[in-house]
Amino acid sequence: MSSVQLAGKRISAGERLFLVVLYICFAIFTFLCVYPFYYLIINSISANDVSARGDVIFYPIGIHFKNFTDMTHITGLGQSAIISVARTVLGTIGTLIGSSFLGFMFTQEKLWARKFWYRFTVATMYFSAGLIPWYLTMMNLKLTNNFLAYVLPAIVQPFNIILIKTYIENTPIALQEAAEIDGAGILRIYAQVVLPISMPILATVAIFAAVGQWNSFQDTLMLMTNQDLYTLQYTLYQYINQASSLAKLIQSTGGTINESVISAATQQTPTSVRMTVSVVVVLPILLVYPIFQRFFVKGIMIGSVKG
């Protein structure tokens, strides 16, 4: 052991250089990963005339929060936020129920044709009919311009089912047997025995499902033409492309009501609208990030133990 420590302490000049370069490289890459977010945030709270000129680079200048209150004047933004939150909550609940119930049922030997149905479900991970057939199907099922299109497809997710099934298989079967002897039915065993002991894996699944729902863009793009069903992601995409017209809209509504003289620092510009909406979209992720980063390694480890 002492020789190991000795070897560790004897650092040659080459190694020292290597370490210095390593620290610098990691610092640069980390900076590149974080700075864009920082840039968005400082710009969204800086004086709008300064941020539009591109002068806000290192720290906020002329801090104000009027941009965020002005966002309420954009018609459709509130509705998108509601849709985004609703699909995230309901979609995640759907994924949790579907994955945990099927994961549990696929461990039950008694289930009729268990192997077949398990394969029937898991096989869907490896093929897809393609974009257009999928779109036409959704149209046939009346799921275009329908909020259910966000939730229903989320319920059965083979990968999560495998995760949870593997987890349940590794918990002591005696717990289920004891409950069965006590006369508990299958649903009771699921709800009162299996669900409580599966909480760690359910938390992991919930977090990744929620992030997936919040970030989802493609389904809105393809299925929704009704503006009331747009998600924040889709609305943001539209705003990036038409921020200038929006800025004018806010100037004409927000400015005249509150104050007669519109100050240049708080007058909306295309830049300020784009930045502020982006911050609104990214903020939930940044806020829950400290909580869910401790699930990362756990989630990945479970996945890699058994496929």
Add this chain to the structure above:
Amino acid sequence: MSLKQSALPQRRPRINARKLQGYQMFLLIFPFMLLVFLFSYYPLHGWIYAFYDYRPPFKLTDCEFVGFEWFISMFSNASKRKQIWEVLCNTFVMSGLGILTSWLPMAFAILLSEIKNQPFKKAVQTLTTLPNFISWVLVYSLAFSLFSSSGMVNNLCIRLGLYDSPVLYLQMEDNVWLTMWLWGTWKGTGWSAIMYIAAITGIDQELYEAAYVDGAGRFRVMWHITVPGLLPTYFVLLLMNVANFLNNGVDQYYVFQNAFNKSKIQVLDLFVYNLGLGSGSYSLATAISIMKSIVSLTLLFTVNGLSKVLRGESII
């Protein structure tokens, strides 16, 4: 004889009860199986559209049956052939770049494990995974803020006198393959590295100690112990990458596409989207989808067979 007879009436009902319970349990999962069928198997019937000249307002039965015409036109029609060739080129280059650099997260993890300053290590590990959790729309928003004509990079460069008029980075056609790869790498490297970081902690510590006792230096230990320890994980992920060669997804390329870079950014998935939902050529788009699905499935099984031969273990 009498013993058997008395045993039978006892056993029969028990088996039946068990079977009955099995059916009852199936009834519970039936609604879920219906969803699986509706969203994954039922869409396959849409492949039939590839054999018709489908035009949306009309019903399929009112449209002309054209057989394999769409499939043939992909190869016989010169302008279509050129376009598909272009799209395939984009797909191959972008997926190829991803596969060629798929060792980056592993290198990232190995090098990060060399850093002994725990707070620094933890900060790097945490902060570099952040981009993985934002959508491509938001990535585009960040890109727009930094690289558009009035973006930060142009502002800074003009102010520093590097050039006079703004460079339209987002409209550039020539290096779009590279920039798409860069954004993908920026978004994914930190996250993918976590898997290898977890794998590194699983390597037997005694191997390291033994190597140090034998006088191996830092680099030899990395090369002869850490790298071989991670290769199995790398191999599986590489095979998955190969199996997904044609599945680039739509989001990234859709948000970054514009009139100027379209010919270089259209990967197969985006092309199918643009063709089908953009310009209404449902039938041709479906035909291309079918070809893609067949190639993808073949790739998957080939790769799986390869894995069975080389590792004695399948990946699916």
